[in-house]
Amino acid sequence: MNNLISIKSATLSEDIAQQLTNAIVQGHIPQGSKISEPELAKQYGVSRGPLREAIVKLEGLGLVTRTANVGARVIQLNTQDMLDTFTMREALEGMAARLAATTMPADEINSLYALLDKHQAHLDANQDEHYVQQGGNDDFHLRIIHASGNAKLIRLLTEELYAVIRMYRRHTSDQRSDPRQALREHKAILDAIANHEGDLAELLMRRHISRASQLLKQAMEHSSVASRI
Amino acid sequence: MNNLISIKSATLSEDIAQQLTNAIVQGHIPQGSKISEPELAKQYGVSRGPLREAIVKLEGLGLVTRTANVGARVIQLNTQDMLDTFTMREALEGMAARLAATTMPADEINSLYALLDKHQAHLDANQDEHYVQQGGNDDFHLRIIHASGNAKLIRLLTEELYAVIRMYRRHTSDQRSDPRQALREHKAILDAIANHEGDLAELLMRRHISRASQLLKQAMEHSSVASRI
DNA sequence: AGCCAATAAATTGTCGACAATCCAACTTGA
DNA sequence: TCAAGTTGGATTGTCGACAATTTATTGGCT
Numbered sequence: 186m187n188n189l190i191s192i193k194s195a196t197l198s199e200d201i202a203q204q205l206t207n208a209i210v211q212g213h214i215p216q217g218s219k220i221s222e223p224e225l226a227k228q229y230g231v232s233r234g235p236l237r238e239a240i241v242k243l244e245g246l247g248l249v250t251r252t253a254n255v256g257a258r259v260i261q262l263n264t265q266d267m268l269d270t271f272t273m274r275e276a277l278e279g280m281a282a283r284l285a286a287t288t289m290p291a292d293e294i295n296s297l298y299a300l301l302d303k304h305q306a307h308l309d310a311n312q313d314e315h316y317v318q319q320g321g322n323d324d325f326h327l328r329i330i331h332a333s334g335n336a337k338l339i340r341l342l343t344e345e346l347y348a349v350i351r352m353y354r355r356h357t358s359d360q361r362s363d364p365r366q367a368l369r370e371h372k373a374i375l376d377a378i379a380n381h382e383g384d385l386a387e388l389l390m391r392r393h394i395s396r397a398s399q400l401l402k403q404a405m406e407h408s409s410v411a412s413r414i
Numbered sequence: 415m416n417n418l419i420s421i422k423s424a425t426l427s428e429d430i431a432q433q434l435t436n437a438i439v440q441g442h443i444p445q446g447s448k449i450s451e452p453e454l455a456k457q458y459g460v461s462r463g464p465l466r467e468a469i470v471k472l473e474g475l476g477l478v479t480r481t482a483n484v485g486a487r488v489i490q491l492n493t494q495d496m497l498d499t500f501t502m503r504e505a506l507e508g509m510a511a512r513l514a515a516t517t518m519p520a521d522e523i524n525s526l527y528a529l530l531d532k533h534q535a536h537l538d539a540n541q542d543e544h545y546v547q548q549g550g551n552d553d554f555h556l557r558i559i560h561a562s563g564n565a566k567l568i569r570l571l572t573e574e575l576y577a578v579i580r581m582y583r584r585h586t587s588d589q590r591s592d593p594r595q596a597l598r599e600h601k602a603i604l605d606a607i608a609n610h611e612g613d614l615a616e617l618l619m620r621r622h623i624s625r626a627s628q629l630l631k632q633a634m635e636h637s638s639v640a641s642r643i
Numbered sequence: 644a645g646c647c648a649a650t651a652a653a654t655t656g657t658c659g660a661c662a663a664t665c666c667a668a669c670t671t672g673a
Numbered sequence: 674t675c676a677a678g679t680t681g682g683a684t685t686g687t688c689g690a691c692a693a694t695t696t697a698t699t700g701g702c703t
Contacts, residue, residue, distance in 0.1 A: 186648070197685065198470075232688045234463065237656090238470050241427075245474030245574075247566075253424035254655060254694050269566040275480035276509035280501065337476075337498040345474075345574075425656065451685070466686090483664050492647045576682060 197231050202239035204229065209248050209259055210352045220257040222247060246348050260349075264405050267353050271398035274350065275391045277342055278326060282374060284392035285332035286383040294379050297328055302374065304368055325371050329378075329390070353401060362400050370396070426460050431468035433458065438477050438488055439581045449478060449486040475577050488579075493634050496582050500627035503579065504620045506571055507555060511603060511619035514561035515612040523608050526557055530604065533597055554600050558607075558619070582630060592630050599625070 194200040205225075208214045220240060226233045240257050243249045249257040260266075304411060329341050370393040377386035423429040434454075437443045449469060454463045472478045478486040529552060531634075559571050599622040601614050604613035 198686080199482070200573045223653085233655090234687055234689095238467060241467050241470045242474065245471065253428070254657065257698095265564065272509065272513070272564055273506065273567050273570065276505040277502070280505035284501070335498045335501055337495065338502050338520065427656080452683090462685090463657055463659095484666095485685065 196235070198235035198238040198242075201229055201231060201236055202242045205239055205243055206248060206348055209243070210348055210355065212356065214259055216259050216356075217261045220259065222256070237400065240299070243246070244366050247347060248348055248352075262353060262356055262405075264402055267401060267405065268398060270346070270349060271394060274342075274346070275394045275398075277338060277346075278394060279387040279391040281330045281333040281335070281338055281342070282378065283383040283387040284335055284338075285329050286378045286381050286386040288334045289332040289378055293328075293332060294375070295309055297325070297375055298379075300325065300328070301368065301372055304371075308368065328376070332378075362397070362404075367393075367397075368409065424430075426462070427464035427467040430458055430460060430465055431471045435475065435477060435577055436485055436550045438472070439577055439584065442530055443488055445488050445585075446490045447488050449488065451485070453640065473545060477577055477581075481522040485572055491582060491585055491634075493631055496634065497627060499575070499582070500623060500630070502575070503571075505625075506567060506575075507559065507623060508616040508620040510559045510562040510564070510567055510571070511607065512612040512616040513564055513567075514558050515607045515610050515615040517563045522557075522561060522609060523604070526554070526604055527608075529554065529557070530597065530601055533600075537593055537597065558603070558643060561607075591626070591633075596626070612628075 194203060205214070214220075217405060222233050222240075226236050229236070240249065240251070244251050244257065247260065249259055251257045303323075304325075327343060327347075330339055333339065370389065374389045374393060376387055377389055423432060434443070443449075451462050451465060451469075455465050458465070469478065469480070473480050473486065476489065478488055480486045532552075533554075556572060556576075559568055562568065599618065603615055603622060604617045606618055
């Protein structure tokens with residue numbers, strides 16, 4: 186049976202990996218559930234060969250854990266892992282902001298200011314409703330990361346870590362997050378970058394992510410997500 | 415034909431992945447060379463199934479690059495990639511040192527001091543000959559990383575990034591590195607950790623890695639390794 | 644009834660073969 | 674002679690089937 190969106194990729198394995206990633210991030214495959222190879226193979230209409238390659242890839246992304254002769258399981262979001270992941274984000278995205286402060290071209294900076302204005306306008310028009318910027322080119326963090334100019338850093342953050350990060354963003358109904366505060370922090374970071382103040386940019390980015398993780402922590406501890414074993 | 419060391423693992427795929435990793439890191443499979451599936455399958459005495467899974471894993475480790483319908487190639491070490499990778503290391507190991515400054519237990523700190531004394535004695539006895547600490551438990555950096563207590567950080571640094579880092583360490587005959595200077599820096603970092611000075615520990619670790627990368631850069635630019643296309 | 648051993652079913656790991664794609668050598672025509 | 678098209682060989686991608694291992698079920702014993 187065909188699944189939702191069918192992204193035509195060069196190889197079946199890539200295709201399946203992409204679809205599985207989405208399915209897990211969006212919760213269509215529940216956390217902690219077992220990955221049954223025969224079942225999924227039938228579901229996606231492929232043989233187990235490419236499916237297994239996709240699962241190996243997902244293991245590398247940290248979306249599933251595998252045990253020899255037993256199989257793969259979708260990871261379980263929990264507070265400690267979230268904190269650990271976000272601490273890594275602090276280090277990496279802080280560095281990205283620092284690098285961006287010296288390498289980001291003026292027009293890209295202006296384009297980012299325009300994006301923040303757009304976010305501002307959206308908040309004004311929709312009474313502070315959260316702006317969904319999942320992974321697209323409108324995502325402030327992704328823009329900063331790309332501006333770092335560090336290919337390895339970009340790959341790590343956008344291709345290997347972001348799936349899990351998006352999962353945390355999505356599965357915690359972060360109603361207690363304050364979009365206007367986040368926007369102010371984004372603006373402060375961008376100001377530091379525009380002024381080529383690498384130290385400050387890194388500091389602010391770290392603080393920004395640290396604050397987000399604290400909010401997520403509270404949300405997880407008070408929501409059903411965390412308690413659902 | 416059996417290859418060198420045969421680490422018995424639960425599954426053939428893991429086994430092959432391990433052996434291939436070693437072969438690439440140690441240069442038995444040369445940089446930039448094509449990975450021929452039929453050839454390797456025959457060489458290791460396995461079918462292409464588990465071999466392909468291993469290659470997918472290696473791609474995740476950044477040891478090979480794959481192109482659809484074309485195949486996999488061993489990466490080419492080059493100065494820019496090295497600098498990018500070491501910048502990430504700065505961010506991540508800097509954070510690890512910071513965390514270690516608050517979480518590292520006293521006995522582990524003492525044990526690390528003892529290790530540094532051992533390194534010192536080795537230098538004294540062998541007229542500054544380089545101490546080979548490739549990946550073992552005698553590796554100062556690995557000890558700090560583990561002391562961070564951040565499981566995600568540990569996994570990323572020790573399981574995903576270290577293969578490439580070891581490759582850089584090994585393939586550049588870093589004769590111009592000064593082991594005594596490195597030892598002094600290690601000691602300063604450990605002092606900061608022992609005093610629970612997280613900020614300082616991070617700063618020193620960053621500086622230490624940055625300095626190492628500069629030395630590596632010079633070594634690569636002046637050695638045949640970098641010019642050998 | 645409850646627990647342990649033996650057996651059956653299902654799942655994972657591995658293999659060899661076929662299909663699709665790419666690459667190199669060769670032919671053909673201007 | 675050179676360029677483009679064609680054909681043959683080799684390699685990668687995919688599949689279905691078998692072997693090995695785990696998990697569930699059944700039966701027997703205390």
